[in-house]
Amino acid sequence: MPRVHFHQQLAQLKDKLLAMAALSQQALESSVEAYLERDPAICQYVRENETAINMAQREVDEMSYELLAQEQPMAIDLRFILAVIKINGNLERIGDQAMSIAERTLELCATPAIDAPADIAGMREIARTMIRGALxxxxxxxxxxxxxxxxxxxxxxxxxxxxxEQLIELIGNxxxxxxxxxxxxxxxxxxxxxxxxxxxxxxxxIFWIEGADIRHANLPMLATS
Known part of the structure; x- marks a missing residue:
């Protein structure tokens, strides 16, 4: 019976993480939409969403640490909780980057529009696909x-x-x-x-499923600092 309860708690933890992920995904979508539309109101929404992201991050971390302390999970369950903590941090950082996009967009809204040679919409599509695929x-x-x-x-x-490269060239010209x-x-x-x-x-x-740490296996990774 205790193990059944524990796995129910793991399911609840996953649900909380996915709710956190939804907030981060919305931050990405809205920040780029604000840039494409030059819309200060959407920038304000991203700022408000950032507060919800930070609250959600704390909730996921707190539940994770409680499960580690109270249940002392072994093997794959332990790896899952550790993975959740790391994923949670990365989702919060996605929200931070979206907030930066919104702040830069507000600055742009105060300047004349230019035809910037940057495929921001295409980059959003790749980032969106990567986040969805990872989840x-x-x-x-x-x-x-x-x-x-x-x-x-x-x-x-x-x-x-x-x-x-193209934007630097534009500045030069x-x-x-x-x-x-x-x-x-x-x-x-x-x-x-x-x-x-x-x-x-x-x-x-991958770490959760296979127990393999691939951070130094010549794959693109980003420091958490």
Whole structure:
């Protein structure tokens, strides 16, 4: 009976983590929408959503630590709880990056619009797909799917490099748009980092399923500091 209760608590923990993930995904979607539409009101929504993300993170962490202290789980259950704690942190960092996008967008709203050579919508699509794939791998316990998410990181890295190069060239040709271009460079970098965090989540799923720490296995990872 105690083990049944414990596994019910693990299921509740997963539900809380998925609720946290939904908030982070919404932050990504809204922040980029604010950029594409140049909409300050959406930026304000992202700021309000950040408060909900921080509260959700604390709840997931608290429940995780309680389960570690009270239940003393072994093997795969222990790895699951440890993975949840790490995934939770990465989801919160996705929210931080979305907040940065919203803040930069507010700055852009105060400047004349330019035709910035950066595929921000395309980068969002890759980041969105990576996050969804990593969470699907968590739901299904699918290490192969998680590995495929990590491989996608190269695609957004390439778009980020291209945006950086083209925006720097734009500044060189027209110094008058330097402010807008620099904000867009940072937004592109924010999206690249969000994809890195999604790759981190996928690697945490692999750790849970296989007990393998792949952080130093020549795969794209991002330091948690």
């Amino acid at each position: 699907q791998a968590l739901l299904e316990g699918d290490a192969r799917l998680a590995a495929s998410v990590i491989e996608m990181d190269d695609d957004i890295d390439r778009l980020n490099r291209l945006a950086h 027209n110094a008058g748009v330097a402010e807008q271009a620099l904000h867009t460079i940072i937004i592109s970098r924010n999206l690249e980092r969000i994809a890195d965090y999604a790759a981190n989540i996928a690697s945490d799923v």
